[in-house]
Amino acid sequence: MQSDNCKAKSEESEEEMVRHHGTESRGAMTFVPVGLNVQKFQLSPLSCTCRRFYVQICMLLVIVVLLVLIRTISNVRVMFEEYHTASDTDGELVVLPQRFAQSRSAFCLDGSAPGYYIRYGQFPGNTNWIIYLSPGAWCSTPAECYNRSFTAVGSSVIAPIFFPFTGILSASEEENPDFYRWNMVKVLYCDGGSFLGNRPEPLVHQGKSLYLRGSQVFTAIIDYLQINTNFGAAEKVILAGSSSGGLAALINVDNLRKKLVSVKSIHALLDGMLFVDSQNIYGKHTMQETLKNVYHLHKIADAPAIQECTSSLTSSIGYRCLDPTYFYNYLFTPVFLISSLHDSWYINHALAITCPLRKCPPQDVIVIDQYKSAIVRALQPVKQSVHDGLFITSCPVHTLLLTKWFSHQAVSVNNVTLHQALSQWYNHQHPAKYIEDRQFSETLHTCKTVTY
Template identity: 45%
Template sequence: MQSPSNSDHHHKSITSQHPLHHLHQTPSQPCMMFVPAKVSIQRPHLLMPTFTLRRCYIQLVCAVFLVLVVLIIRMLSNVRTTFVSFHADSDTDGELVVLPEEFVQKRGALCLDGSPAGYYIRQGRGVSRKYWILHLQGGAWCSTQEECYKRSFTELGSSLRAPVSASFEGFMSSDDAINPDFHDWNMVRFLYCDGGSFLGNRSQPIKYKSREIYFRGAAVFDAIIDFLLTQADLGSAKKVILSGSSAGGLAALIHADHLRKRLQKIKSVHAVLDAMLFVNLTSRSGQKKMMNILENTFHLHHIKDSVSLSDCSQKMSDDTKWRCFSPMYFYKHMFTSAFFLNSVHDRWYLNQALDVTCDFNKCSSSEIKYISDIRTGLLETVHAILTSQKDGRYLTACPVHSVLVNNFFTQPLDGHVSPQEAIGDWYFGRNSMSSANVIPREAFPEAVSLCYKYFNDDEKTFKR
């Protein structure tokens, strides 16, 4: 028997070990190979955009959603809180209260842009919870439609633009070192958003540049008083001081007797009037600019119909009633006891009404001479205030505008008491009346030099 060859043995060995051995059962069967079919993958064709009701609906929903998001963001950025009763104590600042819409609409108490009236408040402490200072904010006037239109987009014409809190300084400070006599009283600062010293009384708005402008200052004043009486316990007050600065000082002068009549149950009602002696002197250019500002404001805002002026204007013709908007003319009809603060070199008055435009540290000799003449004219014009037995006064030579609610409140000139001491002495009857009867003796150049040391951090105080 013939033995297999080495080659056959090798062939069998490989065949038995091959993993596909079972596919080759017979030598004659051809070897088959599977190749996957070639698949052609086509990219989907996008249909051309077509207008469908469903597509329109989706786009509309998205647009509405975006608009709502924008409105919500804007609303949150301008959020204002309306308080019906006192909120939590604030140590220093006053917090904004915007009067409720329904309360405002019944009274027409609207800012220039038609937004609701408002005020800032800080609650009193301890025994002083029955004592109130109501302060009327300053900010000049708008005496033309264009001025009022521009103003309506600012916090001087809209409660929507007003910050949610306000710094209370000087006479309204909560620091007993700065304001020892009144620091713990209830403090209210009326938001000045009407442009007419809280005295406008035009029944219908004026449409200007597609915007309705409201002149409702008198209604704003009365509505805030109504709200404080009914919702903030002003009705139980024992002492009330109505104060104001600049245009707010003129407003406080004219509203003082009216407020006194409204608070008949309150025995102690006084006024503190700051930077409001806008006397009708001739400017360097030969004009009566102060008279023109007051008269134009009076007519534009229909101030003649304000009840606070009735005692002064009732026997006057419509053409002459505007004189009651002049402080010295109205003062003859004022009954409420008042304290007057003013500079005989009032920087706003010198610049805006009298055309004095020099840097106070660099005025020419002719400008200094004119300023000295103005000082003499002012003192002669306010003679009735200077000689009043029931009123106090503090006139300074410092070229400042407002005295009451800034850092000058505690600063005396050499040889004088500070405004803070003078007001306290007058109000509480302390010491002698001489401390509440300060008349400056310094000439203008000397006053600038003396006052400068009190304002090293605020040189612009002496700028025009």
Template identity: 35%
Template sequence: MAGSTANLRFRSNLVWWRKWARKDWAIAIVAFTLILFLVTLISNSSWRDEPISPFHPTTAADLVELTLLHDAERRGALCLDGSALGYHFRKGSGSGAQNWLLHIEGGGWCNTIKSCSLRKWTPLGSSKYMDRRVPFSGILSSQPSDNPDFYNWNKVKIRYCDGASFAGHPKNEPTTGSKLFFRGQLIWEAIMDELLSIGLSKAKQALLSGCSAGGLATLIHCDDFRGLLPRDSTVKCLADAGFFLDENDVNQNRTMRTFYRDVVVLQDLATSLHKDCVARKEPAKCLFPEEVIKHVTTPVFLINPAYDFWQIQHILIPEASDPHGYWKKCKLNIYNCNPSQIEILQGFRDSMLNSLNEFQKNKEGGIFINSCFIHCQTWYSETWHSPSSPRINNKTIADSVGDWYFNRNVAKQIDCPFPCNPTCYHMNFTQFSRG
């Protein structure tokens, strides 16, 4: 499969993230957006998170228009630059006319005034730079073959523009110099009100999902989402590649916790985190999903690669921890890792599984942990549900999510260690690295 046309195309659509992620820590967190923004300027092509699927080529019918949040300025529900939040909505039909699937875009966080100021010139900080039409693929696809359980639901892609997983508050907004708006919580409340007014309030079935930082936002707001909908409706939440670990890096530094601490302080996230956790622990610790899910009562499904390349590159082996480039080739392609490096990566996998020990006992919870060197997997048809999708026990991610959501079968799939799974997509960034 590594040499297939689908895999090559899939890789080429994701490569920009890794290319810029090699810069210093603060910039690396937001660089995915910066490079995509530059690509937009250079090529005059559409800015998009999802690739065009080779299984169902994108047509005009697959593109969904951007809608700006109504009355955002009056409500104070503003992106980092002060513009209104954008979202894309496709109306459901037939048996899915009263069912809703929401997907929150990912894109990291900003932890300083400087890094947040950089974001506001990109689609992850301003609706001014967001693509006006985006393709819906993967979990948002309207193709029954790509998305068998949710294809005809009402579907919403919520754009991410606050840099703090929709959990920030305006307390520390700068009053001089660069004007920034920390309004994530207000954005969340405003977009929910708007969607409720156009039919979400009557949902019979609903699924809140998100990728990466959007997956973390999903976990933070999951119970609130449940509380907004009718009591007799089925409501669940799905976090894709959002289970970030509070793990030491290879130099035994808590790089990710330090970074989260800066994000929490800058945008006053503690107010949006669970009160019991914040009362017992430092707020930065309460931003990690391992702590968040302890307090979520709504059914949750967690999708994560055991060798999440983003976490390996930024949590386990950030640039500062590898000044001599010992890990450089390994971080670009897992097949370049030597035996001692693989042993450390296996330890990272063990840490992820240990963090999920209690969650695995949750009868209403679902898990899909595959052994792929990848990040988000739900928004690509190639990895969500296709003839060549990653599988565990012959189940695609979409199969497992559907089994869990509709209570068809137990949906706790945990893969064997790398390199055991021949169905995996393993990202290979070697050809795009510099220096």
């Protein structure tokens, strides 16, 4: 009962207070009864709680992610545009599917699938093809093949996505007026045996299996092009090659003709591949020994492209079929031969002359002159041919087909550039036998603009 009375008095006191406070609020001053727990409203300071900290971090991360995505999309677009532009003028890498390569036992030295660079042609040249076999010397010992298997001349794994197409492969009308609209293929050289290796089982060196299957690589590339491009309906085909690739083109071109029965015309361009037998400064036949070792190591004797030649010789001298001047006697396809009477690679590697060419001692110059005489003799059958062409410079260069000298006046014979001579030969406008027979000392003065 007492508690009820207290409760009633308390409610009356609160009503009176509210009534009194409402009346005073209309005045100038506000009356705050003493004893009531009423506080003035204040802004609380910002507190750095863990939850707020996490929220801020998350917001920051979202912003960073968005910026990265925007930049990535922008870069992808730029990269696509750059690659698209490159693919219009350069060759884009195509690696054969592993299953396709395995079905043909076609492998690079390291066991990876072979490949090629391609740029498709434009009308009216889109039914014509140039197949170019890349240079890169050879591996003539297991150790050399092992070392090559870790490089771009022994594996397709580390090959660049694009390769600049210049010279005979160029898409520039000014640089390559006769063929710039053609389909262009540059075959990746990864077998170390001029696309002629025919070793049935892998060669094991330092625990690594090495595949010397160049003949199968070449066949697989041609098969794949026939199946997956319009190469099977080609009208004109040129098989070209430089250095070791030039030797490969020489020996493979007739065999290629047998596969392309519907093609109207097939020709070969052989660049920097006159590996004649000549003694070096020590009296050794280094070039002959190298080709002999390649022949046996890669078991080339029974390769389909060379078998007609090797079957006519005893096994002890079958390696002579890798001598281009000897194999030329078995050739049927018309060829255009490009070389130097003073091949810079041959002088350095086969003749073992490493002195600066302008400062070589007289005894070295004598060896160079002997080598030049050997080339002149080797060219006699080509000079007499009514189908084959020649462009022989005296300038000390090695290859010309993919270099700036392809259409440059600095390396010309009788004021005719290489591409002009090639055009005359291919279009049957001229016999196209151009030979610049100058002495070595004279050449060093007339070829000043050429790097050697």
